[in-house]
Amino acid sequence: MKSNLASIHSSLNGIVKEAKSAANDDIRDEIVSSIYQMSRAVCAEVVSHKKSVQNHTEKLDRIFTSPIWGFPIMLIMLGAVFYMTIAGANVPSSMLAEGFGWAEAQLTVWFQAMNAPEWLHGVLVLGLFRGTGWVISVMLPPMAIFFPIFALLENYGYLPRVAFNMDRLFKRAGAHGKQSLTMAMGFGCNAAAIMSTRIIESPRERMLAILTNNFVPCNGRWPTLILLASLFMVTGITSTGSTLVTSAVLMGMVLFGIVVTLTVSWVLSKTALKGVPTHYTLELPPFRRPKFWNTVLRASVDKAWNVLKRAVTVAAPASILTWIFANIYIGDTSILMYFVNFLDPFGQALGMDGFIIAAFILGLPANEIVVPILTMAYLSQNAMLELDNLLELKQVFVDHGWTWLTALNMMLFSLLHYPCGTTLINIYKETKSAKWTFMSFIIPTVIAIGVTFIVATVARMFGWVL
Template sequence: MSKTDFTVALVGNPNCGKTSLFNQLTGARQRTGNMAGVTVDIKQGQRAHQGVTLTFVDLPGLYSLSQNRVEERVARDYLLNSPPDFVLNVLDASNLSRHLALTTQLLEQGLPTLLALNMMDEAARLRRVPDLRLLCRQLGVPVLASDGRKSSAVVPLLDQLVASLLASHQHMASLLSTCSALHIDYEPHIEQAIKQLTDAGLPRWQAVQSLEAEGDVGFELTNVEQQTLADALKMLAERHDETATELITAGRYGYIHGLCHEIDEAHVDISWIDSWLDGITLNRWLGLPLFFLSLWLIFEATFTLGAYPADWIEQGVSLVADGITFILPDTLFRSVITDGLLAGVGGVLVFLPNVVLLFLFIAILEQSGYMARAAFLTDRVMSKVGLHGKAFVPLVMGFGCNVPAIMATRTIEEPRARLITILINPFMSCSARLPVYVLLAGIFFADNAGTALFGIHMLGIMVAFLIAALLSRWLPKQADEIFIMELPPWRWPSWRSLMLHVWDKVKDFLHKVGGVILVGSMAVWILQTFPMDGGASWLEQLGRWMTPVFAPLGFSWHETVALLSGFLAKEVIAATLAMVYQANAADIGGLRVAIEASLVPAAGLALMVFSLLYMPCLATLAVIRRETGSWRWAALSIFTGLVLAWSGAWLAFRVGSLFL
């Protein structure tokens, strides 16, 4: 009985095109799983090929197996504790020597490995095409060209994987080990240290790795081994200015240089288009204005391009509503469908195109390599307010949804910087707040709606930085984490990856529409419909009772109950507004007219500001509690949110009344 299920781990440097290849290999059959004991999400996906089921595991991008950062630790421990059947090592062919450094570590460890060289077209353009057959012969493992952007490129890769897997599985079954580990000759003193460690009982790769990582390794060392290691490191420190890590790394590069001496990368130039793009985007004076201009363009496009498909959805919903009104008699049952379901859920569904567009633009920023450049441009400001450069990605992710964004802060190792990043994240306006803005901006700022969207998001960023500055004064300072970041080469986003990403977001949105938004709409409908005694509904009574608090902001009871319901999820604000106003409006289009008649423009602005700043939604609160380990921070988050929202909205209403 031969085995037909295999696990293949994708390992590679950051920005080697690993994730595109993973998407190409697995298609939409993916799920994100939290590996036991570790903190960074790892994606898994399956593919059947030639009667074999391959489970691909996408490990975080890493530079080295002997470095103790979160990303490296996850991959290192995964390879040690649950060894995959095969390692698919993805490399950038246009920057081969740096990427091969990791490969030498994998091969030293004796892991069954297949090399997939991405970016062969880029290497060809630079006239540095590596000789795959030569590499294969010298390293003793299969080497193939691949391309995460072409589906045809993965078939040979899968063929080779299956063949190698079946072959190595048969050998293992016959107790024959064919995988001989790579042996690199290091500097003489390093070799001496390795000898002492192997004499103490460590396999060679563990000896090399513990020297390289200076004892900070994923496997257990006995007391004797630890003592030998300490002595060896002391001996090396006495004889060399360079650290053991530097000596071993130099050894790896020496070996790689011998492998492909014809590839002299030190003199390879960056392509003119890359230099040109960097010359503009990283320009000392133009860089930042250009970044903000692109953000403005994104919001402008989110609003204007989203309006067309939103119209179609709106027409669809009102068509269904008309149909139901025509077919069904005027009963409570009809009311629950038209005034509850269609008004509430339909009122949010209309904004799906805007949300999708925003996610698409953020993904393009990320995949093209612009995100890393923006992080570089803003690093100084971030570090001034106690944030680490790594905070940039979680903050931008917050524009999508605060929940995964807060989880992404796990890569920040310094606790204070991480806590600040978590606490300010809710001020990064998530896509759930987008429906309220799009609705209100469309009514009150129809001519400059995109600019209004941009402005409200910028206000969120400013408040976030202000709070970060305050928190960083208040929380005790800790040693700063080192900030070194590689700027990836500019790349065309892979179409397939973008579509998969967007599809994921559409699914999330629809799940939410069918879940919390549906529940919220039903609750609001019940409160709005009962008691049926001709007087004010429970909802109106509640709203009127709370209104004194919100009256200074220019809100009526309608906005009050909408904001209350938004605690469930921010999309519900739009749903509730649609329902309370639509009670006496003919169709969804009438909603805009009804709101415009009830609210002055300044109050509309105040409502946008309030929706931006007030407390995080339930899911975000839960994740703040989980990630900070205490309800105190979640409570603080509610409190500061409410105080800021009220004062911000009051200010917006007062100042807005003067100008609007």
């Protein structure tokens, strides 16, 4: 043992002497590598382990963390997750929508038989029931598939490899490698990801992670992205091909969000949050075979169900308020339409309309309720219309002037816009600063407005919109 310690000491002294003329990053990498190699040699003498497990992990790591194959495998994995989510969610979503449409019709008949007041039917059925029904039918199937798959990858040990690969990019952007972990958590919930930034020791780099975490889609925005991509980005394509195209569109959105995250991190690290990134040493855990059914059940209950419960809790009062605003008139115009008409020129400039902007504003408490609010706002102009499936929802959008550009820009705005109310509250709790909380709101909002305005302007300039 003494000879091993002496060997480690002499190796470290030799590395330090040889690396004095090298860059700081190279010095640190060599020291860490030497410590790891010598520690591994010492452990090999005194610790017995299964060679097959160790060799299995090392062989996989040569592939999954390879500078050549690491990123392509990440993209393939991401595309596969999206494909399984979309392919598995389409039929259940349509069935749930049809079920809620049938139940809404039965409730309407019952209210009429009871001679209930029109306003009560409107508030409870057209407002509360319809809004929460659409939240459940649009959100539950994809979340019930996405979260278990994500949990299986996490338990298997692949997500730390993603963090290892992303560390290279964040380091170049002036951020900390651990931001890749907080970003991955943001795919589930941005509010939880803000709290996870506590793992970053440097205050400067932690603030970078907080300000840029919003650019990855959370559970509240996944259903919006999946729904719009499925309805508007696959016109004229076969069912199998449409799922592939939708998966590709979603993957493009995620990659664009990551590019924005790295770009904003780089800009902030050169301006408001100047500094040199600290180093990050990540110990990769061995690959493990996950407990399949236990993981699937836990992810479905703990994540999908809790997300849905939160969405319904927020959607219920928002749906009621939307119906009330749509049915209280000042003169011959409802309060909702005054609001929509005021926002419409701004929305048109961004390739959307006033209804969409109003839905995003009213959906500040939670991203999950943006599409239900938008649907109810459109349907408030024709309360007799009932939606029995997702294709009828597309027809409602088309009747209000939607094109592929409208759907694309709503997806981009949903991806990039300000955090939800819960996330903003968490940002204030973590930073104890109204200034940085406001910055976390204004930075993504300005970027979302700028990106959608540019896309709409370029599309119209080249006549891509009919």
